[in-house]
Amino acid sequence: RGFVVGSEGTVGIVTKILVRLTRKPEEIQTLLLGFPGVRDGAQTVSDIVAAGILPAAMEMMDQGITRAVEEFVHCGYPVDAGAVLLIEIDGIANTLEGTAKRILKIARDNRACFEKTATDTDEQALLWKGRKNAFGAVARIKPHYYLHDCVIPRTRLADVLDEIAAISEKHEVTIVNVFHAGDGNLHPLILFDRNQSGEQEKVELAGGEIIEACVAAGGTLSGEHGIGLEKMRYMPLVFTSDTLHTMQRIKCVFNPEQRLNPGKVLPVRGGCAEFRQKTS
Known part of the structure; x- marks a missing residue:
């Protein structure tokens, strides 16, 4: 008792499942916000959480992926914005208007240049269709992508995204960002064509530097996708030798x-x- 062995290679036997039923939200509002740059959007996320507002979802995309998504899905994303933030709030009927106004004020204080509130469920679904098709849309830019899913403190979003931009320039690779902004779970997509000589090597170097930057910012290696084989060599960045041997x-x-x-x-x-x- 006191430790749990994870799913990547260890069998667990489930003897009991406890579930809690929660009431379906009476009302849902979906907001789409555009900003001049990623730093403005990232600061908006931090300010929303600092204000005690906990949306059901906050998803951010930079300009590169936003343009690809809009060309692919035609969901009404502002392609001239440096970043877009998709926010969903839910709760009791007739109580969300005040929360939405607070979010919009925070966004305007961070130089929001585009605002849109979905007027019905069809429009909500269309806005989310764009986000859900983001990974498929990158094929409009490059045929292959390499992805990491590091998690960092929300307060470091803007700084780490700046570092990712610098890594992109250093290695001369295209990187677009689409991520779960509400919990700091990044998904930088390094785009490339593996048929071009030397491309994959540059991409792997850039990926490693992204991981190192995230860990240095107080983050960890993975929020969703796990360690497996690929991130195994980075485990010593976050665990001591004694800890790794104890795990073994x-x-x-x-x-x-x-x-x-x-x-x-x-x-x-x-x-x-x-x-x-x-x-x-």
């Missing part, structure tokens, strides 16, 4: 023969028998 020993208790996704997540060499010998 715990894993060996449940998976002594290493049959379950062997060689993933933990960058620790040696089998479970070797660890038992070292600790015995």
